[in-house]
Amino acid sequence: MKELGRISTLPINRFTSNGAYLQLSDGEEVLLPQGYLNGDEKEGDEKEVFVYTDSEDRPVAITDRPVALVDEFAVMDVKEVTQFGAFMDWGLPKDLFVPKSEMGKPITEGQKYLVMVCVDYKTNRLIGVSKYQDFMLSDTGGFEEGQEIKGLVFDKTDLGYKILIDQHYEGLVYGNEVFKPIMVGEEITAYIKKKRDDGKLDLQLTPIGRQKYEEGAEKILAVLTEKKFLPLHDKSSPEDIKISLGMSKKHFKQSIGQLYKSKKIRILNDGIEIVD
Missing domain, CATH: 2.40.50.140 (Nucleic acid-binding proteins)
Known part of the structure; x- marks a missing residue:
């Protein structure tokens, strides 16, 4: 079933009390449950759906979209860990199962992990794989330094x-x-x-x-890039500077001096601001 784990636009074949049966590319049908219908559909209408397997491992279509499709990565929250594996929240009613054999490292409940959605061809269902290194490429020729x-x-x-x-x-x-x-x-x-x-x-x-700036100046510039203004100046107390930036007053004055000479900041009476 090529639609498994993907977003597909499928026509409605027929209706039953359980919902609408959609036509798959292989000639089979998949159920779109009643709760995903708005009541205005008719035979022949197309529905954009995600196809996966339900709690009984039967193919089912839904209109919800997971955080990742098949062959895609996403960071997911761990909902439950068992002796067989872990159940991940990927935004659907049925959690994504990561078998213990597919864990890159032990998984802890309540934490977040990088998981790829894969097809388990033995069972023909979707599973998660946290052995992310298996999918990484080492040819970085398409990247450039500074990019x-x-x-x-x-x-x-x-x-x-x-x-x-x-x-x-x-x-x-x-x-x-x-x-x-x-x-x-x-x-x-x-x-x-x-x-x-x-x-x-x-x-x-x-x-x-910006690498030419030393660490203190780089830190101040990063904060100013986000906040645009800092209420710190040469009359500020050492305690205020340390709380805001985690550096000494001497280091602060040296750093803003470097940024001022480079015309990256303005020094005002009540603080410093970044030069756009």
Whole structure:
């Protein structure tokens, strides 16, 4: 069944008390339950549906859309863990099952994990696979250093945050270069800092052209990029500066001096603001 795990537009063949039966490409039918009908449909009408298997492993069509289709990744919440595997919330009435044999590492209830939706060809049903490394590509020839990318934050480690790029590439933003909150499951914009020999990508959250600033100036610039203005100046108390930026007053003054000379900020009587 080529429609399994995908969004398809299928015609209505017939109606029963259970709902509408839709025509599949292989000549078989799949039930769209009554609860997904608005009552105005007629035979021959087409419905855009997602096809998967119900709690009894029977093919069924629904009009809801999951967070990922077959052969796609998404970060999912763990709803329940059993001795056989884990059940993930992917936005549908029936949770996505990740068999224990398909776990990349032990899964903990209540946490988030990167999972790919796959077809289990032994049972002809959809399952989740958290062994994400099996799907990663190492040929990064299509990327350039300095390139802007969109990525999905899928894990936090001692080094930093792992980022999924274009569904098949792994990037890393180092923790000591992150100056704003980042959450697992969040989509972010980042820039390629380095293409590594192992096929992974080192990333940073600010454009590569800003690397010339030392760490304190980079941190202030990142905060100003988001907030536009900071009520801190050379008369601010060391405590206020430390609470807001986690740096000493001396370091703060050196950093804003560097940014001011580079014409990246304006120094006002009541604070500093970024130059657009």
